[in-house]
Amino acid sequence: MNAREEILARLRESLEGAGPAPEVPRDYRRALEPGTDVVDLLIDRLEDYRARVHRGTGAIADALGDARRVVVPADLPAEWRTGGAEFVEDDRLPTADLDAADAVLTGCAAAVAVSGTIMLDAGPAQGRRAVSLVPDHHVIVVERERIVGHLAEALPRLHRSNPQTWISGPSATSDIELQRVEGVHGPRRLDVVISDD
Amino acid sequence: MSTAFPKAAKVALGMPQLRSNLAHATGAIRAKRTDVAGELDDWEELRSTAAAVKADVQHRLPELALEFERNARAAGARVHWARDAAEANRIAARITCEAGADEVVKVKSMATQEIELNEHFEAEGLAAWETDLAELIVQLAEDRPSHILVPAIHYNRTEIREIFNERMPDAPSDLTDDPAALAEAARLHLRRRFLSAKVAVSGANFAIAESGALVVVESEGNGRMCLTMPETLISVVGIEKLLPRFDDLEVFMQLLPRSSTGERMNPYTSVWTGATEGDGPEDVHIILLDNGRSGVLADEVGRQALSCIRCSACLNVCPVYERTGGHAYGHVYPGPIGAILAPQLEPGEHDDLPYASSLCGACYEVCPVKINIPEVLVHLRRQGPHGAGERAVMGAAQRVMARPRLWRAALRAARFLSRPWRGRGHVRRLPWPGSKWTGSRDMSVPPRLSFRDWWKERER
């Protein structure tokens, strides 16, 4: 018997007489209280993670700060490419070029207010994963309609079979005395531009 | 009957720095967990759902494993099955060699710790580099992890700086013990390795049956680096990690980060389904690992240990773990979850671990998937061996207690024999085995008149 057959046989044997699977109760919350201001909540959570938050696409240039070379997915809207930086479209850029960039500017698929989580699913304006990973500064434009209150509201919006990255603040570690330090291997700076224009 | 735990615990208790590091760290994370779990008014409902989903997975494991395999393959992953650690290691080493590599970068993974992949790779002349900060510290120190989430929890910042200074060739000469400076040193040390690695090895927090996706939850971005940059990715996944549906993440991704690091959400979660052209590794392998899990599944009470999502909340609240640290448990899974998992994964070994608990129940109270750890501990005590001396004492006690008249006579005898100590009210030193008690506490002395005497008097 090969490993696959043997493991399956062992599992089946262990389950003999185990009876039917139990019912799964689903009475947890799937949305926040009606009337919650999800934009305010998202901002509060992001700032708690020490991400910097800006309002309106007019603030993109500010968010990019003094970055000179900014990588962008090829389908990033032209109107987001503002300010004095050079915008380099990702056309399978070599890793070294990504590493040499000062920042990356992307959009996102969804944002969950209650946990300050921004989700990328390789959809429009998001690019491939390496692009939003290697540069040391990530600026994400979150359009108002992409913001939901609760995780359960965000999952249906994701393209499930695409690679996803859920981002909640800049990279961080708590491995030394459980003291949180922002900025390790992922982008050390995270700027979020909430666009409700 | 093994006495490894009490002995190792005694050694650990004699290390004041270790105890203070542990108390500091577990105390901090306990408070954070309590706060963020308390923010959710449906925390108990989430726990109940998670427990039921995991029980459902266990009941349907063969079916779900096949569904996962089918979907992962359709998405371009190669799925391998490993009966045990040796088989998983052989497969991982073979894939690494076939990819033309002699080293791999690793995402922190309990499954690869469990199968001792690093040691196996070293024996094969391959190198496996840990990239999680805490794992890096432990690897540099040639030590073993002592915690599921924070493997270097037993070191403080000063000790970590010393490890970096002595063992990390590219550590800055003016390295301070500021955690930010230490994290920066690790970033520089690993950056080139990430950007040039050909092969990465990961585990997975969840494997989604309906889509064949894997999920890795992390903080530092080392996970994203490993899962994105290399050409070849090998993920070692315990078969119990399956979830039926992608939407189940709406439950587990609320529970896991809050229970684990005490955050509303961890900085990074990666989800990938097979291979995607032009985005991340194109040579994607998944090793489904049994290594004792199918045996655990057979035990109706014990199988709930397979629900564990490795959050480590039970370690952080355990008064025993807080005082002994993880090494005393002698297994890759320490703390309360280790005390029920290790003896089941490796039957006949670790039979002292079910006793490494005062049954205080703090672990059950915080477990996000409601594993009734005290119940399983007691269950395993029933199965495990008992020493002849203990059996005799327990049997004698039971025979007396099962006969009320004999019991009353025994209590009368105890009151009579303990007369010499009654004036003082307690006994300071008893001969063995009573010395186990009086070693650290006085023993109360039976009273002159019992409750029964008082009751009889009253009745008259």
Add this chain to the structure above:
Amino acid sequence: MNRIGLFITCVNDALYPETPKAVVTVLERLGYEVDFPQAQTCCGQMHANSGYRDHATGLARGFERAFGEYEAIVTPSGSCAAMARDQYPDLIGGGIGARVYELSEFLIDQAGVDDVGARFPHTVTYHPTCHGTRALGLGDKPLRLLRAVGGIELIDLPEPDQCCGFGGTFALKNAEVSSAMLDDKCRNAAGTGAEYLAAADNSCLSHIGGGLSRAARASRGVPKPIHYAEILASAP
């Protein structure tokens, strides 16, 4: 439910008669008729939790023989009540486990009383024992009863939810860890400066009290262990 079966527990039977006497005093003060079935011995917890299921089953049957006729069985032990309620259904079936109440549960939930009319003009710190709190879900019931006691001054115990390290045979099998836990509990208790350390379980109190009595030889001002029932029984 005016007639109550009193289960004093084996620990109190052997060592601490004042606690069950106090339970009788409190219940009678509230107008209940208390019975003491002579055939009672031990609930079987030590055997059950040490892995001797058959032995525990025998003792559970003995408990059922002694208390089968009572609608309400009251005991001054969170741990023994939890044993009966959690483990009897599995060991012997039947409904007797559900009829066992820890004293504070009985007073608050069944009798509907917070104030039992006691007076105890002393400083007291309260340790919520693990089985009472977690297995039985007593919450703050014993504390609610204590708060209503006249003249009492309650002082918060730091890290109250930390186990004292007793754990039955744990205290012997892992004596060093148990002792380390005990040290911390004693230090926290002594730090309150209270005259008394109260709890809902004399098994835990025999362990903490044994540690405190040793500490008392080194320094004065260490709290004395006391079952909270004895505080409730103290006369106005």
